[in-house]
Amino acid sequence: xxxxxxxxxxxxxxxxxxxxxxxxxxxxxxxxxxxxxxxxxxxxxxxxxxxxxxxxxxxxxxxxxxxxxxxxxxxxxxxxxxxxxxxxxxxxxxxxxxxxxxxxxxxxxxxxxxxxxxxxxxxxxxxxxxxxxxxxxxxxxxxxxxxxxxxxxxxxxxxxxxxxxxxxxxxxxxxxxxxxxxxxxxxxxxxxxxxxxxxxxxxxxxxxxxxxxxxxxxxxx
Numbered sequence: 738x739x740x741x742x743x744x745x746x747x748x749x750x751x752x753x754x755x756x757x758x759x760x761x762x763x764x765x766x767x768x769x770x771x772x773x774x775x776x777x778x779x780x781x782x783x784x785x786x787x788x789x790x791x792x793x794x795x796x797x798x799x800x801x802x803x804x805x806x807x808x809x810x811x812x813x814x815x816x817x818x819x820x821x822x823x824x825x826x827x828x829x830x831x832x833x834x835x836x837x838x839x840x841x842x843x844x845x846x847x848x849x850x851x852x853x854x855x856x857x858x859x860x861x862x863x864x865x866x867x868x869x870x871x872x873x874x875x876x877x878x879x880x881x882x883x884x885x886x887x888x889x890x891x892x893x894x895x896x897x898x899x900x901x902x903x904x905x906x907x908x909x910x911x912x913x914x915x916x917x918x919x920x921x922x923x924x925x926x927x928x929x930x931x932x933x934x935x936x937x938x939x940x941x942x943x944x945x946x947x948x949x950x951x952x953x954x955x956x957x958x
Contacts, residue, residue: 739805771883808885
């Protein structure tokens with residue numbers, strides 16, 4: 738599918754509006770789902786999706802073929818959502834720059850935070866995710882709801898794989914700290930992500946509105 742999308746992108750660069758519409762069709766579902774998980778509001782998610790594709794359109798000439806197209810699109814969407822969250826709360830969040838100190842959760846091992854999280858319902862997990870700083874929330878969503886690999890997340894955020902693993906570990910720890918005392922053992926984020934959109938073109942039940950309710954048209958050049 739990626740090869741076909743690259744064909745559409747190249748045609749869109751030459752002014753083919755229909756080709757750009759095909760790109761929008763391929764990515765509007767996953768982008769909306771990402772925006773909804775990030776912003777927690779259907780109307781804001783729709784606005785963010787629209788703005789993401791406006792930015793994609795205006796940046797078509799900057800895309801480098803050696804980069805995965807989906808990573809490039811998600812990077813634009815993620816950074817726009819982070820900027821929106823900053824404007825909303827007027828709070829200073831963690832930077833997306835790489836952390837100087839990195840603590841990585843060993844692969845294949847489950848810490849006590851995973852046990853505690855399994856007792857939470859899906860709504861409660863979503864609430865816990867919404868309380869995370871964007872620098873931790875974004876990799877968590879990309880990993881568990883968009884089913885992206887560590888390397889793909891690293892490409893989206895401009896981090897090393899080690900830093901991505903560190904942020905995922907810290908995100909789970911922060912979520913665990915907010916789990917009420919006495920709760921033990923419920924769905925971890927990895928289990929919850931199975932119900933969401935994982936690849937471009939998939940659908941998800943995030944938010945009260947389906948993405949087909951609206952369409953994203955190519956902006957006028």
